[in-house]
Each structure stands twice: as C-alpha cells, then as structure tokens.
Amino acid sequence: xxxxxxxxxxxxxxxxxxxxxxxxxxxxxxxxxxxxxxxxxxxxxxxxxxxxxxxxxxxxxxxxxxxxxxxxxxxxxxxxxxxxxxxxxxxxxxxxxxxxxxxxxxxxxxxxxxxxxxxxxxxxxxxxxxxxxxxxxxxxxxxxxxxxxxxxxxxxxxxxxxxxxxxxxxxxxxxxxxxxxxxxxxxxxxxxxxxxxxxxxxxxxxxxxxxxxxxxxxxxxxxxxxxxxxxxxxxxxxxxxxxxxxxxxxxxxxxxxxxxxxxxxxxxxxxxxxxxxxxxxxxxx
Amino acid sequence: xxxxxxxxxxxxxxxxxxxxxxxxxxxxxxxxxxxxxxxxxxxxxxxxxxxxxxxxxxxxxxxxxxxxxxxxxxxxxxxxxxxxxxxxxxxxxxxxxxxxxxxxxxxxxxxxxxxxxxxxxxxxxxxxxxxxxxxxxxxxxxxxxxxxxxxxxxxxxxxxxxxxxxxxxxxxxxxxxxxxxxxxxxxxxxxxxxxxxxxxxxxxxxxxxxxxxxxxxxxxxxxxxxxxxxxxxxxxxxxxxxxxxxxxxxxxxxxxxxxxxxxxxxxxxxxxxxxxxxxxxxxxx
Numbered sequence: 019x020x021x022x023x024x025x026x027x028x029x030x031x032x033x034x035x036x037x038x039x040x041x042x043x044x045x046x047x048x049x050x051x052x053x054x055x056x057x058x059x060x061x062x063x064x065x066x067x068x069x070x071x072x073x074x075x076x077x078x079x080x081x082x083x084x085x086x087x088x089x090x091x092x093x094x095x096x097x098x099x100x101x102x103x104x105x106x107x108x109x110x111x112x113x114x115x116x117x118x119x120x121x122x123x124x125x126x127x128x129x130x131x132x133x134x135x136x137x138x139x140x141x142x143x144x145x146x147x148x149x150x151x152x153x154x155x156x157x158x159x160x161x162x163x164x165x166x167x168x169x170x171x172x173x174x175x176x177x178x179x180x181x182x183x184x185x186x187x188x189x190x191x192x193x194x195x196x197x198x199x200x201x202x203x204x205x206x207x208x209x210x211x212x213x214x215x216x217x218x219x220x221x222x223x224x225x226x227x228x229x230x231x232x233x234x235x236x237x238x239x240x241x242x243x244x245x246x247x248x249x250x251x252x253x254x255x256x257x258x259x260x261x262x263x264x265x266x267x268x269x270x271x272x273x274x275x276x277x278x279x280x281x282x283x284x285x286x287x288x289x290x291x292x293x294x295x296x297x298x299x300x301x302x303x
Numbered sequence: 304x305x306x307x308x309x310x311x312x313x314x315x316x317x318x319x320x321x322x323x324x325x326x327x328x329x330x331x332x333x334x335x336x337x338x339x340x341x342x343x344x345x346x347x348x349x350x351x352x353x354x355x356x357x358x359x360x361x362x363x364x365x366x367x368x369x370x371x372x373x374x375x376x377x378x379x380x381x382x383x384x385x386x387x388x389x390x391x392x393x394x395x396x397x398x399x400x401x402x403x404x405x406x407x408x409x410x411x412x413x414x415x416x417x418x419x420x421x422x423x424x425x426x427x428x429x430x431x432x433x434x435x436x437x438x439x440x441x442x443x444x445x446x447x448x449x450x451x452x453x454x455x456x457x458x459x460x461x462x463x464x465x466x467x468x469x470x471x472x473x474x475x476x477x478x479x480x481x482x483x484x485x486x487x488x489x490x491x492x493x494x495x496x497x498x499x500x501x502x503x504x505x506x507x508x509x510x511x512x513x514x515x516x517x518x519x520x521x522x523x524x525x526x527x528x529x530x531x532x533x534x535x536x537x538x539x540x541x542x543x544x545x546x547x548x549x550x551x552x553x554x555x556x557x558x559x560x561x562x563x564x565x566x567x568x569x570x571x572x573x574x575x576x577x578x579x580x581x582x583x584x585x586x587x588x
Contacts, residue, residue, distance in 0.1 A: 086484060090488050095427065164450055203382055
C-alpha cells in the first residue's frame with residue numbers, strides 16, 4: 019500500500035480532491051466477468067469502491083453507458099465506452115479491463131514500490147495482464163462461442179466442442195507454460211520471488227489468479243489434469259497463494275463475489291474435455 | 304511532437320541516455336501484422352527505429368524472443384514475451400501492441416499536449432486503441448480462424464465462412480458505429496475536432512487507421528458497402544486523413560510497408576462477403 023499516496027500525488031491533477039473521490043465500477047450484475055479483475059484489485063488493496071452490479075438498477079446503469087445515445091454529455095474530455103467494465107473516478111470515465119487496472123494499480127499499491135528505481139514496471143505488468151487476458155479469458159470465452167458472440171451457444175455447439183478440444187490440448191498448455199516460465203525466471207533471480215514481477219504481489223498476479231480460476235470453472239477436468247501433471251507447480255502455487263490472502267479470502271467468501279454463470283467463463287458438460295492425442299481425429303469421429 | 308521531450312524528461316529514469324537510445328522493433332517479416340501499429344507511430348513521428356522484420360535473420364530474432372528457452376538472462380527485471388511485437392529500448396524489453404504504444408506515444412508526441420492539464424488522456428487513448436484492436440484486429444483474425452489459431456484455414460473453412468458472414472453483418476457495423484459516434488462526440492464539442500481525442504492526432508487514430516485498412520483488405524466488399532452507405536463519414540474521413548499525412552503517405556509508398564499476406568488480415572475470396580438479411584439462414588442453405 020506504500021506506493022498509493024505517492025502515486026496519487028504524482029498522477030492526479032488535484033491530488034487532495036482525487037484522494038477522497040470515490041471509485042465507481044459499472045458492470046453487469048450476476049457474474050464475475052471482466053469486472054472481476056477490477057474488484058479483486060480493490061479488495062486486495064482494502065480500498066472502498068461502489069459496485070453497481072450489486073445495485074437494483076445494475077443493468078440500466080450499464081446500458082446507460084453503452085447505449086448508442088450516450089454522447090458523454092457533461093464531459094469535455096471523456097468518450098463513451100463500447101462495453102463494460104467502466105470506471106468512474108471523479109471526472110474521469112474510462113473503459114477496458116487492462117486499462118482500468120493500469121490507472122488503478124499505482125493508486126492501490128499494486129505495482130512494485132517505485133523506490134526500486136524501476137519506472138517502467140507498469141509496462142511489464144501490463145504486458146503480463148494482457149497476455150493472461152488474451153489466453154485465459156478471451157480465448158476461453160471464444161471456446162464456447164467460436165463462430166460469433168451474437169449467436170446462441172446451441173447454434174454453435176458442435177463448433178464449440180471442436181474448439182474446446184483444441185484449446186485444452188494446444189492453447190491452454192501454451193499459456194500455462196508461459197506463466198510458469200515467467201515465475202521460473204523470477205525464482206532463478208531470487209528464490210524469494212514467487213510473484214510474476216518478483217518479490218511483491220502486483221495486480222498482474224490477481225489477473226492471473228482470476229483467469230486461472232475462471233478457466234478451471236469452464237474446463238475443470240483439463241485444468242485438474244494439467245495441475246496434477248506437475249509441470250506448472252509455481253503457477254498453481256501462485257493461484258493458491260492469492261486465494262489465501264486475507265482480503266481475497268474474505269472477499270471470495272462474501273456475497274460480493276458473484277457466482278459464475280452466463281459470462282466469460284461458462285460450464286457446459288460437453289465442453290469439459292481433456293487433451294486428447296489427436297483432437298481433430300476425435301472431433302471428426 | 305512538442306510533447307516528446309517533456310515526456311522523455313518525465314518518464315525515463317536516465318533521460319539523457321534514454322533520449323539517445325535507439326528503438327528496436329522485433330516482429331515477423333513479410334506482413335504488417337500487429338507490428339504495424341508500432342511502425343506507424345514511429346513513421347508519423349519521424350523518429351528512427353530499427354525494424355528487425357527488414358533484416359536477414361528476421362525470423363530467428365523473433366524466435367529467440369518467444370522461444371521457451373528464453374529466460375531473459377542478462378536482465379534483472381524483464382520477463383520473456385509470449386509473442387511479438389517486442390520493443391527494445393535501452394534495458395527495457397516489453398511486448399503487447401497496446402502496451403508498447405502506451406510506452407512510446409508520449410515519447411513520440413502522439414498523445415495530447417500535456418499543457419491542456421489532462422493528465423489522464425493516455426487512459427482514454429488506450430481504451431480507444433484496445434477497442435479498435437478487439438473488434439477490428441482480433442475479431443477480424445478470428446473470422447478466418449474461428450475454431451483455433453493452430454488449425455489450417457482449409458480445416459475450418461466452412462466455419463470461417465459462417466463466422467465472416469456474421470462478423471460483417473453484426474460486429475463490423477457495431478465497431479464502425481462506435482468509432483463514428485466517438486468522432487461525433489468530439490465534433491459536437493468543437494467542429495475543428497476531427498480526431499478521436501479531439502483537435503490533435505494521436506496514436507489511437509493511427510491504430511484505427513491500420514485496423515480499418517486491414518479490415519478493408521480482408522472484407523473489401525463489406526467495407527465498401529458500409530462506406531458507400533454514408534453512415535460512417537467521419538470515420539472514413541479520419542482513415543483518409545491519416546493516409547494522406549506526409550510521413551504516413553511516404554511510408555505507405557515505401558518498401559518498409561509490408562504487403563498483407565498470411566497475417567492478421569487475410570484475403571480469401573470465399574470470405575469476401577457482404578451483410579445479408581439473415582446470415583444464418585444463408586449459412587444453413
């Protein structure tokens with residue numbers, strides 16, 4: 019948390035105002051979704067935030083943001099978002115998960131302490147967060163909706179099965195292996211380094227935790243098989259360590275944590291596949 | 304360009320060293336790909352950069368970065384990238400297109416002049432860049448490889464046709480309409496505002512130009528139909544204005560601009576579809 023006040027002083031144009039300005043997350047209700055990455059950052063930092071997903075008019079608040087009639091009236095600088103999550107902080111309204119996290123993380127103490135002289139740490143973290151979201155959020159979502167997001171699952175079920183078999187065989191090990199390697203790089207620098215950016219937990223670890231948690235929900239058999247195989251021990255240790263942090267554990271046990279449902283991560287029994295020797299052979303059968 | 308020196312002084316830990324430190328872009332040869340967004344930023348700014356795609360060992364340089372044996376030896380802070388583009392600048396090595404652009408843009412004068420007091424402009428720009436990349440780069444790519452990136456096109460040809468029909472009917476107008484609306488918001492604030500962030504060209508405009516240019520290469524009939532329809536006049540005016548900027552025009556006419564090929568954007572005659580009344584009906588026929 020030590021970096022937060024300094025970050026506020028450096029970045030905000032009116033530091034005293036902004037420090038006391040509430041944070042408001044606007045996101046769909048009833049599922050963790052992409053908004054979850056924002057929630058986990060606030061929860062780990064112990065910083066209060068308004069979550070519109072818990073409010074009665076949750077859907078309307080999202081629709082007001084993404085409506086084609088939203089012309090950002092009342093702001094001289096903001097532009098309307100295409101999709102949630104949306105963060106409001108004072109006069110600022112921004113969208114895109116990784117973008118919101120870049121804005122928030124220095125303010126929440128979730129980047130390495132600047133006293134180590136590494137002014138560019140945020141760019142390393144952002145690359146890691148984007149890579150986790152690419153492979154373990156976007157691609158996982160696309161596995162159940164491969165043809166088009168606008169089509170019902172039932173209308174692309176066969177394609178989703180084929181896509182999921184290839185995902186768990188080829189893409190999932192690629193991404194898990196990548197993050198295991200990043201953790202190995204850090205551990206070889208210093209054995210105390212158990213996080214993606216070294217010795218200190220950052221928001222990239224929270225993103226990776228949530229991505230792995232959601233992927234496990236959608237593909238429980240495949241993730242268990244890969245975990246049991248033992249090739250990704252540092253990665254699953256990170257997942258477990260995030261889950262056990264006091265603020266995160268309390269959050270996950272609370273009613274603020276939404277259950278998985280019809281969001282990014284979905285459980286369909288027919289997609290709960292494990293890597294096959296030849297998924298295409300199997301898919302054609 | 305006026306913002307560049309100030310940005311350098313503010314952001315770099317050793318400003319005098321970093322200002323004279325060469326930029327090196329590491330990317331696949333023979334196609335514009337995601338690396339193109341980085342190239343356009345350098346070209347518009349008129350800042351020299353090394354482009355490994357033009358070198359004899361271009362493929363090997365990418366492979367050295369993304370190899371599973373790359374453990375970022377020799378750096379105390381960098382982590383290996385999963386995929387290109389990769390930017391090297393002094394000791395810093397970072398990946399992910401939107402991330403590299405966030406790092407570069409203030410140094411290249413491609414964010415609004417900080418003298419307007421808007422310290423958060425970069426977060427608005429990054430959201431716009433990410434949204435363009437989501438809809439007009441990632442989704443366009445997925446239209447020709449909907450089942451899995453690891454599968455040949457011929458093995459997912461029918462699915463690609465179905466996906467492309469839905470993309471041009473539902474997703475493409477959604478994204479074009481979004482950016483048209485952002486430009487309308489800016490124009491209603493001041494009629495001199497013809498760029499995404501207002502009166503000044505930023506890197507988000509370059510990203511949108513390249514996304515639209517690539518999408519037009521893959522779906523020439525659909526984009527022409529939408530352009531001719533007249534509903535996206537500000538957007539196509541932006542595209543044309545970027546294309547005619549002296550540095551960009553000179554670059555596009557040079558041999559440094561790679562032709563489209565087997566990259567993000569691909570031309571397949573059978574995917575060159577136009578919006579139908581009911582693409583699913585058509586797909587089932």
